[in-house]
Amino acid sequence: MRILVMKFGGTSVADPEKIQRAADRAVAARRRGRSVAVVVSAPGEMTDELLTLARRVAPEPDHRELDQLLATGEQVGISLFAMACRARGVPAVSLTGAQAGIETGGAHTRAQIVRIRTGKLLRELKAGRIVAVAGFQGVTEDQDVATLGRGGSDLTAVALATALRTRECEIYSDVKGVYTADPRLVSEARRLDRITGEEMLELAGAGAQVMQPRSIEVAERFGVSIHVRSAFHPQPGTWIVPKGDTMLEKAFVSALALDKSEVRLNVTDVPDRPGVAASVLSALAERHIPVDMIVQSAPSRAGVNAISLMTPRSFAAKAREALAPLARRLGAAVDIRDGVAKVSAVGTGFRHHPGIAARMFDTLAEHKINIHMIVASDLRISTVVDAAHGETALRALHKAYGLARKKRRA
């Protein structure tokens, strides 16, 4: 029994016609002899519609009840999907998270998958049925429905591939794969045949939204290869492969990302004492405020530091609030700067090849683009520039790194 796990996102099952096209894919794979488990999301905007309904009933809906409510979206998706497969003459059955044995722990609305009891799933697959599994949801010890948070269906698919001991997972959505840069901004952008999970995680951190980062981490950890591809075009997409699968002989830039959704947060006049940086970050972490590009400058002669970082614009007010008491206590100042853009290059082996970073700075300088911040790791170099220069920087770097023509190793 060669099992294939497929996953269809909300836009791929948004209406009856799209559900039928998605079912065609599953039916074709079944007829090619594969055992097929399909993770299905809530059709279209259903999750958001249910959320709106909840907020009209209760301004701050209870999380357990919100999970009970939102889980219906995927249940609608799977039952319609199974009907469509059956209408095509192929036996199929739908399973909710609970029926599929997906056990979760942790808090409601952001639960974690603890275990998948695959007994029923395997029985249905062995009986030759296409199994449509509800994404985004599982069941707690108390038989309560719990959801996995935004993008949770990706996680369901990868966890299912792991539990079913298959090494492949196809993620169908409205994007055709992973590109060297956003094709809407860079016309020569090229679809990558493959990318490592680590690089993909860095790209996500740099602002590229292709897959939920947690699902990439799980795939990387359990050696699952993910094929990100379009639900509406037959062409192959991009394989996100575990690091072990690639030959990391030389350094290269895989892709670029531009992110204009963040603001720069500066905490200045911070006393140069141990533990101060930690207290700044703890204050943000306690409120679940995402941060990227944490930089601390060397102390000035006055014995004070500055800590800078990037945070999503939507969290700016919350971040300022979180840091206010601390700033008062330390005599520090909090400054938030909007109108900036993060430009990142993601790849491998940067640490030992400083030329890659040098080329970035040279290129930006050639275009007279001033750099406000730099953070570099082995896998990513991110710079912060004025928002007005973001696209220019992206296009110039795409050319400088030769991404349009470069063919990576097989």
Added chain:
Amino acid sequence: MRILVMKFGGTSVADPEKIQRAADRAVAARRRGRSVAVVVSAPGEMTDELLTLARRVAPEPDHRELDQLLATGEQVGISLFAMACRARGVPAVSLTGAQAGIETGGAHTRAQIVRIRTGKLLRELKAGRIVAVAGFQGVTEDQDVATLGRGGSDLTAVALATALRTRECEIYSDVKGVYTADPRLVSEARRLDRITGEEMLELAGAGAQVMQPRSIEVAERFGVSIHVRSAFHPQPGTWIVPKGDTMLEKAFVSALALDKSEVRLNVTDVPDRPGVAASVLSALAERHIPVDMIVQSAPSRAGVNAISLMTPRSFAAKAREALAPLARRLGAAVDIRDGVAKVSAVGTGFRHHPGIAARMFDTLAEHKINIHMIVASDLRISTVVDAAHGETALRALHKAYGLARKKRRA
């Protein structure tokens, strides 16, 4: 712990505002010290919308998958209901059919409740929570979702009242109770304070649509009293009480019903042989065609019979088809007559008080209304007249039986 079972139909939870008003009712009962279990239907037209969606995906949707799909409607209802209760400061929890321990048997889309495992329900009630239970659904031995068919939420409510050993069940809907006749047709029609389950069943058979008949049967069998009342008005409605609760000393007419949705089916020139009537009825039963008022005349001198009955107009073609082979074999003729109305009086003790039937025939004769068919039992007298005379007959009988002023025994 004094448990109260309430049930809100789809029109009573059709939008967030109505859900909040329904929650107000449950919260008020809880604050009066009752333990409250609330059966909630799918909001508004959700069930029909899901059905339409299913038919767009598959012309004849698989029944198991249809149940999986339709059950989401009630799941949306209960979670929103529980949120609304919590927003009012009262702890509440929603339970799907499976979570509430409602076990079913029989076929998908028309399952039967086999058992309710009340452990979790009782724990939640004891913890002081309002428990919102999904109507219309249960779970099979295989953990498949199964639905109970149209009106199944009434059945859930009555079965829950039975399982929780309470003797009261409040059914909230858009009707204010049971009337002596349809108030839209008879201006003096009066709301009944109480009616027996048997009478209610006869009224349902006579065309009055207040509650699902199966749920009335179950209530009658297990001694549950049902309070049918409006979700939008505070006034009490009508109690449907088990027969044992009433003193049946004298005969009386409780209510009248007019049904213009049926046609008369005649099978004529049927040989007068044993088993022929049975074969006619079997042919109809096999196709699930509902029948009422089965009449067989005494054989004519030619040794042939006529069998007449009433069936819903929507089943007329199917009935003709079902009887065609039989009619050919027997040399009988099938005739369907539309444009008729069934006028019924429902009450108690008719058998020993022929005056009640006599008054009906007298009244119709006074108004020169010709009677095509009569069937009388101890609890109901139904006559078939021309459709054009239906309303006149109803109003005349309402007056003749003195229903507008009559006060029944306490």
